[in-house]
Amino acid sequence: MAGLSRLLPASRAVSSPDQKGVFSTGLSWRLRRIYEQIIKASLFLCGLLSVLTTIGIIVSLFGEAIGFFLRPEVDLYHFLTSTMWRPLGRPVSPDNFGIMPLVNGTLMVAVLSGAIAVPLGLLSAIFLSEYAPERLRSVLKPVLEILAGVPSVVYGYFAISFITPIIRNLADWVNSIAGTAIQVDFFNALSASIVMGVMILPLVSSISEDAMRSVPQALREGAYALGATKLEVALRVVVPAALSGILAGFILAFSRAAGETMIVAVAAGSTPRVTLNPLSSIQTMTGFIVQVSFGDTPMGSINSQSIYAVGATLFIMTFIMNVISNYIMRRFREVYE
């Protein structure tokens, strides 16, 4: 309001904007225009920084990754097809640098955590959007969102100190009753996936809920008028109408799980292997990157360059998923607004 009172007498006093003293800063009109242009240019640069960041990511990841592939010990063909990832294996051969085990680990953890987060997140979104009274919702929603704010290293701790012992005891119990021989590694994909599922649960739930709440009320009322029950309205009207938004949320959550690092670094192990057994120790792409960085690898060695090849693969995978998710989300917005 101070700016307003300073402007008022001035604008009453002047007839042409060329005169000095029109504006409170005391700048002439021309200087003021230049000043405005400078401000606009610097704000534009702030906006452009995001583009520069993307370029920086692409140049640094792919530049170093190309350096990796130009080495005589490795080649792109074996990188994509070999089922062994043994960067410390001797002798160094292209066969030891196959990305498959790491991709296998990443996808397994992402799929398993999705299998936990998707049903729970979708059901809790239906509850929050369609069933819960406003007061209950205003309490439950922020508490659920705390789950997304817990640091991932804390989830990793939770996985090995709480979930892993439960899984192992459960397996022992099953073994003693059924006489099976289920073996659970201390570091295993399942434990990491369970806590990862808990971590991405709020993401699934809040995006799905947003999608459901933007379904027009008239659709629900129309269904009620035809004699539908609440359950039928929720499952046969609201969920299908919000499906594209829900789907976008699923993909986003999947990509988040694929890029998550500390949980898998702590709890999933460091044994890159191609397997479908979630009870065995595995390694994900992010897990490998952290393992290499956490130890002392000399700069320029094959190991320190290999993380860029792995990082570039991860970046491409998550980027494709994000683009698909954004595309679906954009289309869906057009429908209801």
Add this chain to the structure above:
Amino acid sequence: MAGQQLINGNFERFLRRKRLIGRIFWVLLLISTLAGLIMLAALLIDLALEGASWLTPTLFTNYHSRHPEQAGMKSAIVGSLIILALTALFSFPLGVGAAVYLEEYAPKNRLTEFININISNLGGVPSVVYGMLGLTVFSRGFGLFKPNSWLVQALNLPVDPRNGLIFSVLGLEMRLPLGNSLLTGGLAMTLLILPTVIMASREAIRAVPNSIREAAFGLGATRWQVVSRQVLPAAFPGILTGMILALSRAMGEAAPLIILGAFTYVPFLPRTIWDQFTVMPIQIYNWITLPQPEYRVHLSGAGILVLVAVLLSMNALAIYLRNRFEKRW
């Protein structure tokens, strides 16, 4: 008559069954909503049981030690706070600037659309990738300042093989590349949280009603006067809330800083932004990876309690600010 009764009877039974299914579904919904909360409770109880008794003053006053009873995370706490301050310092003007540009200045054209899509895609880039970006660009400067690089040879720069180019601007020591320094960490974290800061700021700016802008324009204010004196003050609480939430995310991140080469054993407090550092999540991760249960279970549990306490108070502050200053237009 009889047929009518039959239909009625069937209908009643049908309706009762539907209602029962509806009730079962309701219970299922409630259970899945509570599942997340139960996990949160289990996490907190687990932490309290394992870590609370190790929550001693030594945790705050000592550095990491070979003896778990004497180990602390003083340098990690200080490191986290400095990284937090640097990240806030960089990301606030950059994030708000970008948000102001996109909301108040940007013309509706292809470039603006591209920047928009770009920002939402950056928000989904894994944090390890930001670590690798920071390592190549900030920490190593693309290797341009190594003694054998073309740049150094062409300009005949006096580089040191270990620290690169050291020079002074206005009496302040500068280094290129930035190395494993606090500055590198702050810059990488800034890039990591910028998409979040921009999106939150945009939402806060968009919530300021147009009538305010129009009134100021009507009085002859320039665009920057409208933005700096009317829109930004009105949007400030929202921006601040988003900022704090983004910073609390940065505070819990370990992966990008591990890749940047943050050290796990830092037995000194940093004196300048060029010093090496560690942060709380890295110290905790380091303890989790040690074989002894004193470190792996108890000390890391206590460290997590400190970290979670800091994060919860930051979140509480954000919620308080939102409720205290939120304006309904």
